[in-house]
Amino acid sequence: MTKQEKIFFQVLSDIKEFLENLILVGGWVPYIYAKFLWKGINKMPLATADIDLGVSAMTKKFPSKSIYQKLSSKYGEHHISMDRLFPVVLHLENVEIHFISSEDLPKEIAHKLVGRQINIDKVEHFDILLNNRITVDVIDNKTNRYRLHIPTPAAFIYHKGLTFTDRQFDDAKAKDLHYIYYILRFCLNPNELISDLIKFKKHKSFSNFKANLTKYFQRISSQGCIMVERENGPDEYIDDLRQDIFERFVQLREALEK
Numbered sequence: 001m002t003k004q005e006k007i008f009f010q011v012l013s014d015i016k017e018f019l020e021n022l023i024l025v026g027g028w029v030p031y032i033y034a035k036f037l038w039k040g041i042n043k044m045p046l047a048t049a050d051i052d053l054g055v056s057a058m059t060k061k062f063p064s065k066s067i068y069q070k071l072s073s074k075y076g077e078h079h080i081s082m083d084r085l086f087p088v089v090l091h092l093e094n095v096e097i098h099f100i101s102s103e104d105l106p107k108e109i110a111h112k113l114v115g116r117q118i119n120i121d122k123v124e125h126f127d128i129l130l131n132n133r134i135t136v137d138v139i140d141n142k143t144n145r146y147r148l149h150i151p152t153p154a155a156f157i158y159h160k161g162l163t164f165t166d167r168q169f170d171d172a173k174a175k176d177l178h179y180i181y182y183i184l185r186f187c188l189n190p191n192e193l194i195s196d197l198i199k200f201k202k203h204k205s206f207s208n209f210k211a212n213l214t215k216y217f218q219r220i221s222s223q224g225c226i227m228v229e230r231e232n233g234p235d236e237y238i239d240d241l242r243q244d245i246f247e248r249f250v251q252l253r254e255a256l257e258k
Contacts (some may be wrong), residue, residue, distance in 0.1 A: 001141050004049050007095045009140040011051055014074075016146060018067055021059040021113055025100060025129050025156075026052030030179050032150055033175040036138045038188045043059035043181045048175065049094075055101040055120060067099075068115025080119050081196050102126040104131045124166070125205065128159045132159065152185050154196030162207045174227040177216065181228045183250045194255045201256075210256060217249035224249065 001009075008028060012019070012178045024032065027048030034041040063070075068090075071196035077088040078096065090097045099120045101110070110120055138146050151159070155182050164176035187193045200206055216224030220242060238244050 004095070007049075007093055008051060009099060009144070009146075011092060012138075012140075012146045012148075013097075013144065015051060015053075015067060017063050018070075019114065019149070021061070021148060023053045023054040023056065023130060023133055023151065024052070025130055025151060025181065026050070026098070027175065029150050029156055030050070030182050030250035032136060032138060032148065033153060033183065034186060036136050037134075038186065041186050043186070045179065050096045050098060050219055052098045052100055054126065054129055055105060055110065055114060056101065057105050057109060058112055058130075062112045066111070066113060066205060067116045071115070074147060080141075086117045086188070088117060090118055100126060102130065123163070125159060125162055128155050128162075128200075128203070131155075138191055152196060153187055157183055158192075158197060158200045161212055162205055165212055170227070174231040176226055177228050178231040181232070183247060184252060185244075194252070196255065197252075198258075210253070213249060215251050217253070218248060220246040222246075 015022070027045075028051060030045040034044055056128075071090055075090040075097075078091055080087055080089065096232070099114050099118055100123050101120055101122075103122050105120065105122070110116070114120060131150040132152045133149045134152055136148050136150055138148055140146075150156075155198050160176045161182050164173050167173045167176065182192070183217045184190070200209070203209075213224075216222055216227075219225075223244050227246050232241060232245075235241045
């Protein structure tokens with residue numbers, strides 16, 4: 001187990017009583033797909049160190065202490081603004097734990113569950129992840145079991161495809177696109193994945209999702225293909241990686257046009 005994985009499972013252990021009211025999002029999600037949902041995948045995704053957790057506005061039951069009250073004694077704090085004591089981002093061995101939600105998260109839920117001291121980022125279209133989720137049992141190397149809420153693979157792809165263009169830096173965009181490629185490549189049931197993605201045609205921003213994919217994967221020399229190829233790195237399983245990237249995104253675009 002890598003150091004990143006050890007820290008990840010340590011965080012899960014520390015917030016175990018809160019997991020019912022949280023959903024794992026961000027770069028650790030494809031790792032959970034590969035290791036615990038699909039199983040037997042011979043290539044683990046490139047996981048980000050930071051841990052992103054979504055907070056649902058539907059939370060009704062609260063532990064006696066907030067996450068801040070539970071973790072502040074042993075986690076470090078990064079201040080959002082140096083001239084203010086709060087809000088903060090907690091970190092464990094410099095791995096940051098980010099809390100994210102939609103714009104309509106009631107303050108009462110944020111304060112009772114997370115704590116008024118912790119920063120909660122508001123992300124556009126976050127309801128896509130909150131409302132389309134599955135539950136997966138994950139086990140660390142000590143056989144400790146955790147029940148995690150995670151987005152469905154289709155919801156994860158759709159949200160990344162909608163929002164990666166909003167990212168400030170190209171390396172963040174490349175990571176998001178690589179996560180999409182990883183799921184397209186290793187998902188055990190691609191037909192089911194496409195069927196689930198087609199359901200998002202009713203979403204108000206579906207045309208933006210398609211436009212983003214067209215812009216970044218229109219041809220094999222397009223920016224998206226190059227970004228994913230670089231992010232993936234050398235691949236012992238595929239002779240022409242960029243061609244494979246291009247073809248998978250073309251197949252996705254064509255399937256969504258039907």
